Amino acid sequence: MSVPSSPGESQRGAPRFFVGCEDDESESLDDCSMRTDMELYEDDEEADSPPERQIADVILNEPVDNWPLCDCLISFHSKGFPLDKAVSYAKLRNPLLINDLNMQYFIQDRREVYRILQEEGIDLPRYAVLNRDPDKPDECNLVEGEDHVEVNGEIFQKPFVEKPVCAEDHNVYIYYPTSAGGGSQRLFRKIGSRSSVYSPESCVRKTGSYIYEEFMPHRRHRREGVHGGA
Ligand SMILES: Nc1ncnc2c1ncn2[C@@H]1O[C@H](COP(=O)(O)OP(=O)(O)O)[C@@H](O)[C@H]1O
Numbered sequence: 662m663s664v665p666s667s668p669g670e671s672q673r674g675a676p677r678f679f680v681g682c683e684d685d686e687s688e689s690l691d692d693c694s695m696r697t698d699m700e701l702y703e704d705d706e707e708a709d710s711p712p713e714r715q716i717a718d719v720i721l722n723e724p725v726d727n728w729p730l731c732d733c734l735i736s737f738h739s740k741g742f743p744l745d746k747a748v749s750y751a752k753l754r755n756p757l758l759i760n761d762l763n764m765q766y767f768i769q770d771r772r773e774v775y776r777i778l779q780e781e782g783i784d785l786p787r788y789a790v791l792n793r794d795p796d797k798p799d800e801c802n803l804v805e806g807e808d809h810v811e812v813n814g815e816i817f818q819k820p821f822v823e824k825p826v827c828a829e830d831h832n833v834y835i836y837y838p839t840s841a842g843g844g845s846q847r848l849f850r851k852i853g854s855r856s857s858v859y860s861p862e863s864c865v866r867k868t869g870s871y872i873y874e875e876f877m878p879h880r881r882h883r884r885e886g887v888h889g890g891a
């Protein structure tokens with residue numbers, strides 16, 4: 662029987678997760694559920710309880726050398742999270758990485774997310790990008806009609822969806838056709854129990870770069886009307 666060449670590789674070739682630093686102390690998922698010595702996150706809601714708050718303080722304020730040791734690491738970027746430090750920590754301690762930290766840089770841009778999804782053959786609504794970038798004037802052609810927009814030559818009839826290119830910006834707007842009364846639904850990151858508000862504004866935003874895409878109706882929309890959901 663061959664010996665696993667790395668802590669993540671089992672004798673059967675299937676991934677195994679190890680707990681503990683030394684090989685002889687290690688237990689695999691075959692024997693116990695996975696335990697991590699540390700979870701790293703800085704999420705407003707989850708970092709509220711005292712232990713989580715303490716860990717968040719360490720992550721934010723201490724150099725990575727002072728971070729507690731952990732066996733495996735899962736780490737998602739969100740506003741305020743020190744991704745560079747998480748990358749340095751991974752280099753320093755070499756924990757088993759559950760997700761690819763470097764990809765966290767790319768997926769902060771919805772254009773990049775869509776490019777990756779397309780590359781992987783995952784279906785997406787038809788979309789176009791309006792780049793308000795002075796260096797790329799040919800990517801900034803917007804013609805607006807009462808019931809449609811034309812983005813770099815591509816037409817989107819209402820209802821359509823307008824998303825900031827920054828994936829951290831959850832201010833996604835959905836524009837209603839005049840036949841449905843016009844106006845728009847402004848989605849945002851949940852505040853209390855609300856995640857969207859109706860606006861009588863029917864014209865698209867004129868500053869910033871956006872993705873425009875077809876509206877895909879789904880069951881929840883039919884039942885309750887359009888919702889936000891960051
Ligand atoms: N093309 C679409 N058609 C219909 N609804 C959409 C579409 N895109 C987004 N939505 C609605 O808007 C919400 C937020 O969009 P999403 O792309 O998930 O942005 P965020 O990154 O802010 O979560 C979704 O959960 C969904 O309810």
Ligand SMILES: [Mg+2]
Pocket residue numbers: 890891
């Ligand atoms: Mg979402």
